[in-house]
Amino acid sequence: EWFTDEWLQSVISQSAREFNAAFDRWRDLYQGAIDQARKASHVILGGTKDKAEREQALRLQREAQYQVELLFNQSSNRNESDFYPYRYLASEGFLPGYNFPRLPVRALVPMKQNEAEFISRPRFQAVTEFGPHAFLYHEGNTFKVARLMPPPGGLETLRRTSKICNTCGYFHLEKDVDVCDNCGERMDGFTSQLVELIEMTNVACIRRRRITSDEEERARWGYETSTHFRYAQTGPGRKTVLLSDVRDSAEQPLLSLTYGPAATMYRINHGWRRQLERTFYIDMVTGNWKGTPDEDEDDSAGPDSANPIQPVKLTVHDTMNVLHLRPIMGADGLSEEVLATLQYALQKGIEQVFQLDEHELNSLRIGEGAHAAILFWEAAEGGVGVLKRLVTQPDALRKIAEVALDRCHFDIHTGEDKAEQTCACACYDCLLSYTNQSDYRILDRHLITDILRTLATSTTVQRPQERDYDEQYRWLRAQTDRQSEVERVFLDHLHTTKRHLPDAAQKYLSDFYANPDFFYNPNICVYCDGAPHFSGARVAEDAVDRNKLREAGYRVIVIRYDQDIEEQLAQFADIFGTRAE
Known part of the structure; x- marks a missing residue:
């Protein structure tokens, strides 16, 4: 239904501007x-x-x-x-990018007789294997990663300050976000982290003849890394997702599923595990990674002592289809052992049901507490198109649970343990693989028997699709206050100029006894004030109520009846968008 004459005309009319x-x-x-x-x-x-x-x-x-x-x-x-x-x-x-996959990261290593050679790694692998001061072994030689190779425009173009929600693991491009776009939790110093990032480019290495004991110990401990996600968006707070609920035979909720096509995955290298300060220092002119006090003199960058040195964390990103699977069985979520075992059981089930190779599907545990979840993503270039089916097909997860139950050596109907004595908690025939060795000690197939049996009789129910642009406009207009012409003028002008429409109208915020005229997810309140709001006690009442919202992390925007509507909207282009020409 999206392929309409209006959509086609819009694409054609904007193509020249977007090409430029x-x-x-x-x-x-x-x-x-x-x-x-x-x-x-x-x-x-x-x-x-x-x-x-x-x-x-x-x-x-x-x-x-x-x-x-x-x-x-x-x-x-x-x-x-x-x-x-x-x-x-x-x-x-x-242009579509499936035939032109993201290039790998390359490491330039000096060989004999003034020759050099490039070593390539996939981006998510390179962020650690080619990390700052990492050691590479190639053709009998030892090399050390010395610097990032500055791109055209310099390293400053690759820097950004972003915010990460610790509660659900969601990645925010803006550093001043107060409420998580994904889980709705307020983000403070305990529930979020502000990160200074630099995007990884190709790296240059130097030859090393010897490695000190401190360097060897640091390399053995490795880096501290984390993985995060961000859904594709069509406007502020408007995520491109499909939502479904998995319910048992008694219609009780079991899982919440969110499928995000073309979502962005981020992997961050925070620093060496062995160091108290989880960060790296980089020369922003030359790209040289600055060493710790125990570094050798031959790692020196030369005449760059006056150049700006910045603390950063190294990051890479890629676009992938993701599935966010959050168990809602209990208020505090599942234990780490249960969630890890369920993660690999479902991953093995998906691979078997849809006949995928192990490298085509990846997963990790993300979030904490009640927001702890499993994130699956299609690692194959261009995606494999299976995760969407878990959201749209009522019996897809049921079949996966049945296969996972059988793979974990349990009878599908009775739950009887059919495993041989060689498999007590997990084995390579059920849960173990070379990619999940770090979780071997916490995997136990017996912990998820009841969960898988329940999922084997479950049904996936897809939530209603979001309204299209015109439907959203008509729905919002029907909810405006009949006595407020300012609300309709505001909404009509948004629609006429093709700006971003609100997510809700007359939304009641019970914690503050507030009722903004319009609301943009996750935290933007819009008030359309007519003449009565600028006289008498109403002025002071409005100020008190709206200041409470601001103190709680909400952003409050006031549209006045006595000022030009276009000029007011232009002041908040980050929320409403720009006027369509």
């Missing part, structure tokens, strides 16, 4: 490379007597030239360049 906008990043990168070359040339031609400064300027000039060649796709492997036209337009979202 898709090259904005290329323009910024090109300008950055030109600026870098100009500054380097100024130092070189200025006749500086500082040898180190001159050498650094020469290096930056060569790097700028390489960047320009890369931007113009003049490298030898043109089809593998990030700026190969079709790949670039796919990465910007203008």
Whole structure:
């Protein structure tokens, strides 16, 4: 039903503007490379007597030239360049990207006789294997990751400050979010973390002849990493998801399912587990990772002591189809042992029912307390199209539970243990694999027998789809206050200019006895104030009520009857969007 004449006309009319906008990043990168070359040339031609400064300027000039060649796709492997036209337009979202998968991260290692070689790894693997000061072993040689290779425009273009909800693991692009877009929990210093991130690029390595005992011990402990997700969005608080509930034979809820097509997965390398301070330090000009006090002198970056040094965490991201599966059996959620065992049992069941290879589907446990959940994602490039079926097909999860029950050596009908003596808690025929070795000690198939038997008789019920744009407008307009013309003027203007519509009208916030005229998820209240709101005691009452909302983390926007509606909406483009031309 989405493929309408209006939709087709909208795509065609906006295609030229979006095609032009898709090259904005290329323009910024090109300008950055030109600026870098100009500054380097100024130092070189200025006749500086500082040898180190001159050498650094020469290096930056060569790097700028390489960047320009890369931007113009003049490298030898043109089809593998990030700026190969079709790949670039796919990465910007203008073209479908399935035939142009995200490039891996490459490590440049120096070989003999002034030769170099690239080693490639998938992005989610590279964030640790090519992490700061990690050791690589290649063709009998030992190398150490020394720096990130700055992209055109410099490393500053890859920095961002984001916020992560500890309660559910959701990733927020903005750092000033007060309420989680996913679970609705208020985010403070205990329930969230503010992270300074830098996106991983290709890395350069140096040769190492020996490794100290401290370095070996640190490498043995490894890095502290975490994985997070963010649903695709069509506007503030409007997530592109499909929702379903799994109910037992008595119609009692068992699981809450949320399918997110083209969601963004983030993996963050926080730092060495062995260090108290979970962060890395990087030279923002050269990309050199700054060492700890025990680092050797040959790791020095050279003449860059005056360059800005920033504490960062290393991150990569990718677009994947995800399924968020949250058990709602009990107020406090399931124990770690039960949730881990259920995770791998369902993953094995999905792989067997839909005939997937192990590398095509991944999963992890995410969130805490009542929000603890299992996140599945389709790791194969372009997705495999099975997770959506768990949400849309009433019997899909039931079949998976039956297969999982049988795989865990239990009779589907009686629950009788059919395992041989070789499998007490878990074995490689049921739950164990080489990818979940860190969880071996907590897996126990006996813990999930009753859960799987209940799921084997369950039914998945999909929740109603969200309304389309025009349906949402008509639904909201029907709920406006009949005595408030300002509300209808506001809503009509949003609709006419094709801006983002509210999620609700006349929403009652019981904790504050407040009733905003319109509401945007998760925390934006819009009041449309006519003349009565600007006289008498009403002014003070409104101020008190709305300040309570602000103190609780809500954002309050007031639309006045006596000011131009277009000018007011333009002040809050981050919420309402921009006027459609």
